[in-house]
Amino acid sequence: MQPLQITIIGGGFCGAITAVNLLRDNTQSLHINIINKGNPIARGVAYSPNSSSLLLNVPSGKMSAFPDEPDHFVNWLKKQPEFRGIANEDLADGFAPRELYGNYLTHLWQEALKTREQNSVLTVYEDYAYNVVEADDRYYIYLKNNPVLASDVVVLATGNALPRLPSGVPVAFSMGPKYFGDPWTIDSIGKLDPGGDVLIIGNGLTMADTVVALVEAGFKNTIYTVSPHGYNINIFKENKAPYEDRDTGSLQLNNSGLSGLLATLNKHRRSAQASESSAYLIVDSLRPYTQQIWLSFSLEEKRLFLKYLRHLWGSARHRLPANTHNLIAGLYATDQLITYKGKVVKVIDDDDLVLVTLDCGGELKLLTVQRIINCTGPESNPKLSSNALLRTLAASGLICADDLGMGIKANPSDGCIISLSGEHKPNLFTIGSNLKGILWESTAVPELSVQAKNLAALLAEKARLHQLDSQMLKTQGTEKQNIVSLG
Ligand SMILES: Cc1cc2nc3c(=O)[nH]c(=O)nc-3n(C[C@H](O)[C@H](O)[C@H](O)COP(=O)(O)OP(=O)(O)OC[C@H]3O[C@@H](n4cnc5c(N)ncnc54)[C@H](O)[C@@H]3O)c2cc1C
Structure with missing residues (x-):
């Protein structure tokens, strides 16, 4: 009896x-294939940083891989030598190194391998999947260096x-050695000429990471950054009392659309300003409801939000730990870091x-x-x-x-993919940042851990039903055989 074949393309956090x-949670036999190329399994891009700092x-209190x-x-x-003896609240409020978080994920991965059901098969292909083709209610996954894999679910x-x-930036220049299109590889900050400056395009968290990594690598020259809005990343926790007066009831879903949400947010922002308290908690308190709010917006409201408010939202929502924020402030103070709006x-x-x-x-600046x-x-x-698989699947519809x-x-509730022809594909799912347009907040561990848990429960149920079907077919087959032999 063949268990349901589940193939997961991508072996990062999700x-x-x-x-x-x-x-972990399944009691029946499973057959899972994971195809992952490019980054270490479980750690993915985010938790294989190019700098240990x-x-x-x-x-940390919001980074559990298991929402329950x-x-x-x-x-x-707490069990790691460097954190022993620190109170739980302090650990939960702090920002652990990303490398250490990668160790946590590796530990979870190894534990799951050790404790899995004996009948379950997990095969990891360190390979690149370049196409998925649907035929006869199954999916056929084309790998660069392995034979085609057949799977019931992808x-x-x-x-x-x-x-x-x-x-x-001209395409021809982007092919050359002085353009670094992948900011997450060590190459982007490696082999630097001590005499030359660097330009970073973008002023978000990836820019902050790159600046920290450059400085840690001993880079002493000027780092220029440019983006339409300039540098506007706030500190995670301001040195102010938290805003206590937030009426979370009205901040949450009042279904009043974009203008209603803005009015409520502005009311609370003014009230936080008046009491000289930190308004960031207002945005933080919305986080568990952001997806619902996004789903309640019309397409037009989503477009307006993206056009006029995306940047403001991003700078209130994606903030930096104090250490990093202070390091960047120090680099601005000494002009080692110079940012342009443009x-x-x-x-x-x-x-x-x-x-x-x-x-x-309107003012032109020349940089070398x-x-x-x-x-x-x-x-x-x-x-x-840049992922050829996604381009190929989009081209095939x-x-x-x-x-x-x-x-x-895709379906917002479970990530079930909707094809170009509008067909819901009950055995084809996506998870994580591929759901950004559908859910808006589909980026970080607090929401991805929930998606991973829900998707696993759905797949486990599919596996159970598949097993029941197979058992029924087998029983019917045996009964037929008995009838034939009786006859
Ligand atoms: C630099 C960085 C720092 C971050 N820091 C945080 C943080 O501190 N806290 C937080 O909550 N979130 C953070 N995030 C958000 C982060 O995106 C999520 O936390 C999470 O790591 C995303 O995991 P993922 O599995 O969706 O993607 P990824 O980690 O990108 O993993 C996808 C994997 O699939 C592989 N892959 C893709 N296509 C194929 C293919 N066709 N064939 C084979 N393999 C393939 C990729 O190579 C990769 O290994 C950060 C993100 C980045 C980029």
């Missing part, structure tokens, strides 16, 4: 923790694709150097740098993705971009 949940950007056990990460942290857990090429309009590759022209609100690092954030539109072009079109 793919690995879905499998861990399946192996990079910290999580979410407090919110203290799971903090309890694990999960696209492909994670963060590379940022798109910023406007003003965009790149011209790039000239001139022997060892790159001449860059920025347009800063040794390299450009693209930190503009992952491209999530499957049609434009098995998947399509959501209405906002921010991810894959």
Whole structure:
């Protein structure tokens, strides 16, 4: 009797923790394939940092891989030699190193392998999946270096694709050695000329990570950054009393659309200002409801939000731990870090150097740098993705971009994919940042851990039904045989 074959493409947090949940909670035999290429299993891009001093950007208390056990990460942290003896609340409020979080995920992965049901099979292919084809109610997954895999269910857990090429940067230049399109590889901060400056395009958390990594690597020259809104990342916890007067009832779903939400937020922001307390808690308190609020918006409201409020929301929501924030403030104070509000309009590759022209609100600035690092954030539109698998699937129509072009079109409740022809594919799922356009908040562990748990429960149920079906078919087969032999 063949168990249900489940293939997960992508073995970062989402793919690995879905499998861990399946192996942890399931009592029947399973056959899981994980296809993962590019980053270590479970750690993915985020938790294989290119600097050991990079910290999580979410407090440890919110980083449990299991939503039903919110203290799971903090309890694990407490057992690590460097954190022994620290009170739980302090650990929960702190920001652990990302590398250490990667160790936590590796530990969970290894534990799940050890304790899995004896009948369950888990095969990891360190390989790249470049196509998935649907035929006869099954999926056929094409791998670069292995034979085609047949599977009943496929999960696209492909994670963060590379940022798109910023406007003003010529394609020919992007192919050369002075352009770093993948800000998460060690190469982007390696082999630096001590005499030249660096330009980072983008001013979000990836820029902050890259600056920290450059400084840690001993880079002493000027780091320029550019983006339309400039640098606007706030500190995670302000040195102010938290805003206590938040009426969470009215902050949560009042179904009053974008304008109602804005009015409520503004009311609370003014009240926080008047009491000189930190308004960030208002945004933080919305986090568990953000997906619901997003789903309640009309398409037009979502577009308006993206056009006018995305940046403001991002700077209130994605904040930096105090250490990193202070380090960056120190670099600004000494002019080692200089930020421009503007965009790149011209790039000239001139022997060892790159001449860059920025347009800063009509004023042109000329920079001479040794390299450009693209930190503009992952491209999530499957049609434009650096991930060839997603581009191929979008071209074949098995998947399509959501209405906002921010991810894959899928059911908000379970990530079940909706094809280009509008067909719901009951055995094809996606998880994580591919659901950004559908759920908006589909980026970090607090929501991804919930998605992984729910998807695992759904797949376990499918496996159970599959087993029942197989048993019934077997019984019917035996009965038929008995009748035949009696006859
Ligand atoms: C630098 C960085 C730091 C972050 N820090 C935090 C943080 O502190 N806290 C937080 O909550 N969130 C953080 N995040 C958000 C992060 O995206 C999630 O926490 C989570 O790691 C995402 O996991 P994932 O599995 O969706 O994606 P990924 O980690 O990107 O994993 C996907 C994996 O699939 C592989 N893959 C993709 N396509 C294929 C294919 N076709 N064939 C084979 N393999 C494939 C990729 O190579 C990769 O290994 C961070 C993100 C980044 C990029």
